[in-house]
Amino acid sequence: MEKTQLLDFARRLGFADARFADADDTLLKPGFKQPRTLLEGASCIVVLFMPYKPSAPPEKGLMALSAYYAASHASFHAARSAADYIREAGARALHTTAINAKEAALRTGGFLGDNGFYYHPRLGSFVCIQTVLTDAFAPDARGKTGSGCLHCGACAAACPSGALGTIERCLRYHLNGLVPETLRNDVYQLLGCEKCQSACPLNASETSAPISFPLERIFSGEAVKRLRELAGPNMARRGRILSQAVLYAAATGQTAYIDDIKKLAENEGEPIASHARWALMKLNGENK
Numbered sequence: 001m002e003k004t005q006l007l008d009f010a011r012r013l014g015f016a017d018a019r020f021a022d023a024d025d026t027l028l029k030p031g032f033k034q035p036r037t038l039l040e041g042a043s044c045i046v047v048l049f050m051p052y053k054p055s056a057p058p059e060k061g062l063m064a065l066s067a068y069y070a071a072s073h074a075s076f077h078a079a080r081s082a083a084d085y086i087r088e089a090g091a092r093a094l095h096t097t098a099i100n101a102k103e104a105a106l107r108t109g110g111f112l113g114d115n116g117f118y119y120h121p122r123l124g125s126f127v128c129i130q131t132v133l134t135d136a137f138a139p140d141a142r143g144k145t146g147s148g149c150l151h152c153g154a155c156a157a158a159c160p161s162g163a164l165g166t167i168e169r170c171l172r173y174h175l176n177g178l179v180p181e182t183l184r185n186d187v188y189q190l191l192g193c194e195k196c197q198s199a200c201p202l203n204a205s206e207t208s209a210p211i212s213f214p215l216e217r218i219f220s221g222e223a224v225k226r227l228r229e230l231a232g233p234n235m236a237r238r239g240r241i242l243s244q245a246v247l248y249a250a251a252t253g254q255t256a257y258i259d260d261i262k263k264l265a266e267n268e269g270e271p272i273a274s275h276a277r278w279a280l281m282k283l284n285g286e287n288k
């Protein structure tokens with residue numbers, strides 16, 4: 001198979017670019033086997049890039065899903081199809097998340113911004129990266145990775161929690177569990193934060209129509225099935241969704257949901273109950 005043939009197919013799947021990095025054992029996430037052991041004879045990592053646009057703000061009473069997580073889930077399944085396509089042509093191919101995708105992408109060019117995100121030379125940082133190990137292609141020569149970051153500080157200024165360079169203060173780091181009180185007012189969408197990327201002059205400023213849900217459908221659990229379809233069952237877990245929705249309701253002053261939040265404070269486990277108690281205090285004017 002020619003590389004251009006795979007690139008054409010990848011474009012039909014929604015990827016904007018496919019690049020070809022060399023496969024060795026230095027890109028593995030901790031605890032995984034060497035790439036060549038993951039796929040005997042692997043010569044190359046196909047690095048697939050699917051762009052997305054951050055979500056526009058939703059209407060009042062709605063909460064939007066992070067555009068990244070919807071795109072990431074779509075890119076995961078598209079990369080599986082790309083691996084199937086290579087195998088159908090008679091070569092070996094394995095879609096894997098065992099490889100550090102950011103490091104694999106850097107081998108093909110691009111750079112890391114001061115916000116810690118990978119920047120594709122043409123697509124910027126609003127891009128989901130997937131990796132497919134294969135013996136179908138020879139890797140390209142390593143790309144130029146000199147920094148294109150302007151060091152302008154716009155990302156740091158846009159970060160609500162002063163998190164740049166301190167992963168423990170990043171909202172993304174905490175969205176799996178109990179969010180520290182100092183960050184609770186900053187939850188503005190489900191499952192993610194893209195503020196430091198949106199502020200970057202190297203990224204396009206377009207947004208996508210929000211994929212949003214009425215808060216009452218989130219609190220009642222009705223929205224979870226659709227969220228799982230969009231973001232994947234691992235990401236869109238009921239507890240994670242509810243615990244973020246109560247913070248968002250409080251941060252946006254939505255007093256209409258006080259009764260729903262009371263029920264969650266009384267009936268749910270952690271971190272939902274703690275978040276709900278904090279949200280009630282805020283909506284009742286007892287904290288700011």
Ligand code: SF4
Pocket residue numbers: 113114115148149150151152153154155156199200201202
């Ligand atoms: S906002 Fe400025 S400093 Fe931050 S990643 Fe973009 S160019 Fe670099």
Ligand code: SF4
Pocket residue numbers: 115158159160161162163164169170171172193194195196197
């Ligand atoms: S993702 Fe959000 S919280 Fe994390 S560094 Fe960027 S702006 Fe700050």
